[in-house]
Amino acid sequence: MHGLIFRTLEAFISDTFGPENWTRVVVLSDMPVTGFEAMLQYDGDYFPQLLSAAAHVLDRPESVILEDIGTYLITHQNHASVRRLMRFGGETFSELLHSLDDLPGRTRLAVSGLDLPQVEVRQPAAGSFTIFCRGKPAGFGHVLVGLLRAMADDYGTLALLDHRGQRDGAEVIEVTVVEAAFADDRGFSLAEVAIAEGA
């Protein structure tokens, strides 16, 4: 499993709850390493172990942690480039949702070896979207919910997002766009130089 995924979990817990809590998670999950490098590969079994230890140490469900990671990736200054790369998906939040089919492909283009679940987006009615995530890592749908919630804020769009659990082997997310221009758009300029990744 790609080190970026582990590095993200580590950065999220250290930045949000302090490095001492990350240390507790590592100790509790019996990891043979104390930290992760973004550009190395690790055993995929480590991730569920770390996540379950994190749920115990931080005293909250795994799904909430995953969702918060998604939000953290978009809103934290250290990961400004993630927000920018997401904004390449479209001019509006709805366009971004339609571009999610390309997300695994775009991600692979950015970092080869970083494999995300297959994403399929349907729009059964105007303003109403259903997103299906198939494949590993499990729980990615929760990360996507947090990530999209933060992106909706970024576009100034009022949207309701809900993880509906599993259906036919896929995680299902339902999105309702209530008002496209609800608040100010934080803006996105191609020309603006991205802030260097600090993580």
Place this chain on the structure above:
Amino acid sequence: MISAPDLLRALRPLHVWVGPTGHVRQVGKSFAKLGIDDPTGQRFLEVFEVQRPKKPSKMADLRGLAGQVLRLRVRAEPGLGLRGLLIEDQTDGVILDLSFGMAVVDAVQRYGLTAQDFAPSDLVMELLFLQEAKSSAMAASFSLNSRLNGARLAAETEALTDGLTGLHNRRGLDGALERLGQSDTEYAILQMDLDRFKQVNDTLGHGVGDAVLKRVAGVLRAHTRQDDLLVRAGGDEFVIVCPGLTDTARLNALAGGLIRDISEPLMIEGQDVAIGASIGIAVSQTAARRDPKTTVTFADIALYAAKRSGRGQHLFWSPDMGNSLVELDLPVPTSRGA
């Protein structure tokens, strides 16, 4: 059916349509962003400079380039290179469909271009996405590499250093000798043994022994130059490699100074400690093909000769001492001067 000019306007944000007289009839909407006044109505060749494949000087020349890919630049913005296909419009005019090529990344920064400035079918957004994503990934990669490199250098230094004195160890010496062997630099090697060190260690304890060794390292540092390599080869054996220094008078002064300062009586942990040092010196010119290993052996032979002739001395290797340690009449009597 949509008219050709409307089709161009709708699909090609960087097109130029030139009439039969050589004047611009229509340009795509993105030209407005490029810091040039609306070129409509102006002579095409006055606004643009065609650089390749040929420089046309009149409309007929330009028409002659139809069917080819042109490289050109905007005269008002000489840094801005464009390229595109030129076709005839079948009414004696020409149509040029342009793009930035690889310069697009710079152009986006310079002119504040947005997604609307490019045709939706254009892969430019993917290119820009990739460019940003690669920069981020490279930054992460560089940061990992520099951390690994730092760790490697630390481990390497540790592997080549004697932990007690901070001098180089034998591995560090081997590396330095190998490098010297491959260069044309002349050099001297000083082999030094401490006198009476074993006694100090045995009677006053290892703590005092260690303190003596640290002090000796300090004396070596004080007497040598930045480029000299100081080595604790083991126990109480030290080696000094002096690149570029083969002058006998200076080496005499160096060895004499070392022995004098090391032999200075001192107090360690309330104990009087008196040690001494013997030094053997060999310079690279005396060794065949300047082989560093031979030079080291010669310095060793000179060291034994110095010890045999009464300790607290330094001697240069000379041919009468022989070429090999086994030729010496060993072992050296330990009673003398100890």
